[in-house]
Amino acid sequence: MSTIVAAALSALLWLGGYGLQPLPILTWLAPLPLLVLAAFAHRKALFATLLAWPLGQLAMATYYHRTLQIPLPVVIAFVLYGTALATGTIGLAGALLRRGRTATAILATPALWVLGEYTVSLLMPNGAWWSLAYTQADVRPIIQLTALTGVWGVTYLLLATPIALAALLTAGKRATRTKPALACLLALTVTTAGWATWSLTRPSAATGKLRVGLVALEQTEDGLPLDQPSGQELLARYLPRVQSLAGQGATIVVLPEKVFTASPQALAAAFRPVTNRGVQVIVGAVQHDGGTARNVAVVLGPAVRTYAKQHLIKGLEDDWLTPGDDDLIVDGRYGIAICKDLDFPDLTRRYRAHGATMLLVPALDFTGDGWLHSRMAVVRGVETGTTVVRAAAFGRLTVSGPTGRLLGEATAGDAQLLVTVAPSAPGTFYGRTGNWFLIFSLVLVLMAGRRATRRRPGARGPRSATGRLPSTARPR
Structure with missing residues (x-):
């Protein structure tokens, strides 16, 4: 039931938060049910994501095929690519959260989606069309990030925030997850708000009308x-x-x-x-x-x-x-x-x-x-x-x-x-430097992958679903 509920909620949120005229708040919330599930049950979260993303893309898939006249096999391949990217991102975040790598999950995992978006912009003839960032185009404080990072920074924030919220929602009484989650959420908020404030209030240097x-x-x-x-x-x-x-x-x-x-x-x-x-x-x-x-x-x-x-x-x-x-x-x-x-x-x-x-x-x-x-x-x-x-x-x-x-x-x-x-x-940092954020994202993904497969020092061995050590690991 938890799998079905998480898949249905995320699919509905993606339907409303990623489309031809999305509701911006829904884009932030869409991955959250899957991330909460991933913090407890790896396989269930992966299966739920395999259901949620294609269902959430039904409206856009119809637009691609009927309006843009993209061949159906290409549309299907595109949806499957998005499904793989969403599943990989949710799975990596869940693996890091379960291993106690909370800060890495929040700060590094979103970079996987960023690199996935950039790959689409290179392989498909539609440029940066596919980015999640456009869902926030009417939210001016958020979209100011594009002047620093391009659309990639907004996509990063749209994934980092729900991962931080999922870490808080699943922390219980564990300070080892609560403290880094709060610290990361605060850092993301302060950085975004500070940049937006500076961008929106700096002198325009405009001459003539x-x-x-x-x-x-x-x-x-x-x-x-x-x-x-x-x-x-x-x-x-x-x-x-x-x-x-x-x-x-x-x-x-x-x-x-x-x-x-x-x-x-x-x-x-x-x-x-x-x-x-x-x-x-x-x-x-x-x-x-x-x-x-x-x-x-x-x-x-x-x-x-x-x-x-x-x-x-x-x-x-x-x-x-x-x-x-x-x-x-x-x-x-x-x-x-x-x-x-x-x-x-x-x-x-x-x-x-x-x-x-x-x-x-x-x-x-x-x-x-x-x-x-x-x-x-x-x-x-x-x-x-x-x-x-x-x-x-x-x-x-x-x-x-x-x-x-x-x-x-x-x-x-x-x-x-x-x-x-x-x-x-005045010009912008991104306008002058280009896609520097992608190099940063690649470093973060490599770091996240390494930490997801490495057990923390002093961590206990695997436990069964009841919380006890498996029989093969019990002392005789």
């Missing part, structure tokens, strides 16, 4: 040909909106990804009534050049410049579009990216290293993932101290500041935003 506009209107399909009646009708609906934003002071207006199918020159002519007023318009389009098609963001202004999407969606775009391989920074401080590009932390770090302090991002999304995908972009901004302006055709329009504060948000369909931003801010 500008007004940016975003527009996303309904259309029958993406990439409507500009030279066809359907494209002209869409242009006739977009132009008044863009002109209205320009009239209200917007100097930059961002439209979604794949609005039109057109050449940069045709788009420049179409939006000339606006760009002649000194407004820069960023339009997502499909550009055909001979036998090559590209998903591009066209920057219309004093000069016409084109950025080609570097990270295409596997199975939906890579079979007919050619990826780009060049970054684009406009006016020395505005980086251009498209939708899925922001799933990759290295791209935003590269932009920041070359002077970009604001990202202008046409995007698409798939309606149901509007919250999740927009929050990935918010986290990219916090990681590097960058303002992110993102307009998604079937998701959300968002403008977020360098600390993750949402300056404006609207649901796409027939929506527009006008937001004042300060497009300069």
Whole structure:
């Protein structure tokens, strides 16, 4: 019964705490029933985890297969990988707690999950999509950790905290478990709170402000040909909106990804009534050049410049579009990216290293993932101290500041935003140093594995379920 209860509770908590629009508190609690069980019964905890993780991933597995059109065998393999990672993490934490290695269990075991997440980001074509960290994107004090460690530090904290709570809940009267658990929990809390306080209160060093506009209107399909009646009708609906934003002071207006199918020159002519007023318009389009098609963001202004999407969606775009391989920074401080590009932390770090302090991002999304995908972009901004302006055709329009504060948000369909931003801010430690936390995590995992298999000096031999020494170990 304990196995069934632990599996059911964790599965339900993962369903609510890890998905397209999770409840942040549930993510912290999801592993707790399994960890409590693992502190007493190793095999039961492993079996419960084997049940809990796949059940908790049902909603996301459906999204992967039906929305992203990932082949079913790949989805199954992905769920099995997550199951193995969850089982290994729970099992290692339980083994360390039972051996009295409380501090090691709390501080080292979460690093196993961190390394597992990073491995997925390398093996799968979706970047850092899979991270638990995005569940906390609306909890600004927590997400400030990404400016220090990237998403990996938030994932670490999401595992370390429930392990510490499990140690306290299973300690009973054993001070050898209570004291280190309390000490670790206090250290994690003070470190996180201290960093968050400093991050959220440090001087922004922002100079100058500008007004940016975003527009996303309904259309029958993406990439409507500009030279066809359907494209002209869409242009006739977009132009008044863009002109209205320009009239209200917007100097930059961002439209979604794949609005039109057109050449940069045709788009420049179409939006000339606006760009002649000194407004820069960023339009997502499909550009055909001979036998090559590209998903591009066209920057219309004093000069016409084109950025080609570097990270295409596997199975939906890579079979007919050619990826780009060049970054684009406009006016020395505005980086251009498209939708899925922001799933990759290295791209935003590269932009920041070359002077970009604001990202202008046409995007698409798939309606149901509007919250999740927009929050990935918010986290990219916090990681590097960058303002992110993102307009998604079937998701959300968002403008977020360098600390993750949402300056404006609207649901796409027939929506527009006008937001004042300060497009300069100090860089971040993670933006400058990269994935240093992964090296730290590897050291912790090696230490945890060594201690999990080594008995503490002076520890007694194995006992039976009744608490007595087995008959083979009793003195005659």
